[in-house]
Amino acid sequence: MPRRITGFTPSGDLHLGNYLGAMRPIIGPQHDADTVVFVSDLHALTLDHEPADVRRRTLEFATLLLAAGVDPDACLFMVQSHVPEHTELHYLLECVTGYGEAQRMIQFKEKSRRQEHIRTSLLTYPILMAADILLYDIDEVPVGEDQRQHVELARDLATRFNARYGETFTVPRAVNPAVAARVMDLSAPKEKMSKSTSSAAGALRLLDEPDQLRRKIMRAVTDAGTTVTYDPERSPGVANLLDILGGCTHHDPRDLAKTFDRYGELKTAVADAVVDTLAPIQERYRELAARPDHVRDVLRAGAGRARERAGETVRRTRAAIGLLPT
Numbered sequence: 478m479p480r481r482i483t484g485f486t487p488s489g490d491l492h493l494g495n496y497l498g499a500m501r502p503i504i505g506p507q508h509d510a511d512t513v514v515f516v517s518d519l520h521a522l523t524l525d526h527e528p529a530d531v532r533r534r535t536l537e538f539a540t541l542l543l544a545a546g547v548d549p550d551a552c553l554f555m556v557q558s559h560v561p562e563h564t565e566l567h568y569l570l571e572c573v574t575g576y577g578e579a580q581r582m583i584q585f586k587e588k589s590r591r592q593e594h595i596r597t598s599l600l601t602y603p604i605l606m607a608a609d610i611l612l613y614d615i616d617e618v619p620v621g622e623d624q625r626q627h628v629e630l631a632r633d634l635a636t637r638f639n640a641r642y643g644e645t646f647t648v649p650r651a652v653n654p655a656v657a658a659r660v661m662d663l664s665a666p667k668e669k670m671s672k673s674t675s676s677a678a679g680a681l682r683l684l685d686e687p688d689q690l691r692r693k694i695m696r697a698v699t700d701a702g703t704t705v706t707y708d709p710e711r712s713p714g715v716a717n718l719l720d721i722l723g724g725c726t727h728h729d730p731r732d733l734a735k736t737f738d739r740y741g742e743l744k745t746a747v748a749d750a751v752v753d754t755l756a757p758i759q760e761r762y763r764e765l766a767a768r769p770d771h772v773r774d775v776l777r778a779g780a781g782r783a784r785e786r787a788g789e790t791v792r793r794t795r796a797a798i799g800l801l802p803t
C-alpha cells in the first residue's frame with residue numbers, strides 16, 4: 478500500500494482549488510493507501526496572524542476535512558502542533574539544509590516580497606514541511622502545483638541525510654492531479670486561486686452559499702472572444718472554467734470545450750457542477766460543526782496515534798545524526 482500525506486494551512490478560507498488540488502485526491506483513495514491528513518497550524522504562524530483566527534480556523538479546517546470525507550478510522554488525522562515530533566524533526570533537518578537552498582524557494586520569494594517584517598519561520602517553512610512528510614515514511618504527496626517545489630526539497634533533504642548519516646528516510650515524491658492542479662482566480666485568471674491573496678470574487682470558498690458560488694462563476698473574467706476553446710495561454714479565464722468543470726465532473730477539459738458554443742452555457746454548467754460538488758460537503762459540515770467536542774475528540778485520538786509513529790522516526794534520526802540516547 479502506498480503511504481501518502483497531505484496538509485492544509487489554516488490561513489484564509491478553504492476554496493475549490495484546495496479541494497480539487499489536494500483534498501479530493503487524498504480522500505478518494507484513502508481506503509487503498511496508508512494515509513495521513515492534517516491541519517498544518519504551525520505553518521499559519523509564518524505570517525502575521527490573529528491568534529483567535531488561527532485557533533478558530535484550525536477547528537473549521539478539521540471539520541471541513543471530515544465533511545469532505547476523511548475517515549479517521551482509515552487515516553491518521555490530526556493537527557500538526559499536537560504532534561511535537563514535527564518541530565523536533567524540523568530542527569534536525571535544518572542541520573542538513575543550506576541557507577541558499579531555503580532562500581531559493583519560489584513561495585518564500587513571493588511571500589517575503591509582500592512583508593515588511595519577514596519572519597525566520599517563513600524562510601524555514603519548507604523544512605518544517607519536509608519534516609511533516611519524512612516523519613511518516615511517505616511515498617507520495619498529493620498536492621497542487623504550487624507545493625511541488627517544497628516536496629522536491631523534502632526529496633533532496635531525505636536523499637542527502639541518507640547519504641551522509643545512513644539510510645533513515647523514505648524518499649517521497651509529489652503527485653499532482655491530472656486536472657485542476659492549479660485552479661486560477663476567477664477575476665484574475667493569470668493568478669492562482671489563493672486563500673491569502675484572492676479577492677472575495679476571485680475564490681470559490683467551500684463554505685460559500687450556492688447563490689454566491691453561482692454569482693461568482695457567472696461574473697468570472699473570460700475574454701472578448703465568443704467560441705469556447707481550451708487555450709490556457711490565450712484564453713486563461715475560459716480554460717480555468719473548463720478545468721474547474723473537468724475537475725468536478727472527471728472529464729478532460731479539452732473534450733468539454735467541444736460541447737459548448739457560448740460562454741454563458743459553459744458558465745451555467747460550471748455553476749451547476751460546483752454547487753453539486755460542494756452541496757453534500759456543506760450539509761455534512763453543518764452537522765459536524767454543531768458537534769465541536771466530537772471533532773476535538775477525533776483530533777485528540779489522531780494525535781495520539783501519530784505521536785507513536787512519528788516518535789519512532791525521530792528516535793531513528795536522533796541516533797543517526799549523533800545524539801546521545803537518554
Ligand code: TYM
Binds near residue numbers: 605606620623659
Ligand atoms: P495550502 O494550505 O496552501 O494548500 C492546501 C493544498 O491545496 C493546494 N492548492 C491548490 N491546488 C490547486 N489549485 C489552487 N489554486 C490551489 N491552491 C492551493 C496546495 O497545493 C496544497 O496541496 N504547505 C502546505 C501544507 C502542508 C503540506 C505539508 C502539504 C504542510 N505540510 C506536507 C503536503 C505535505 C500549504 O500551505 O498548503
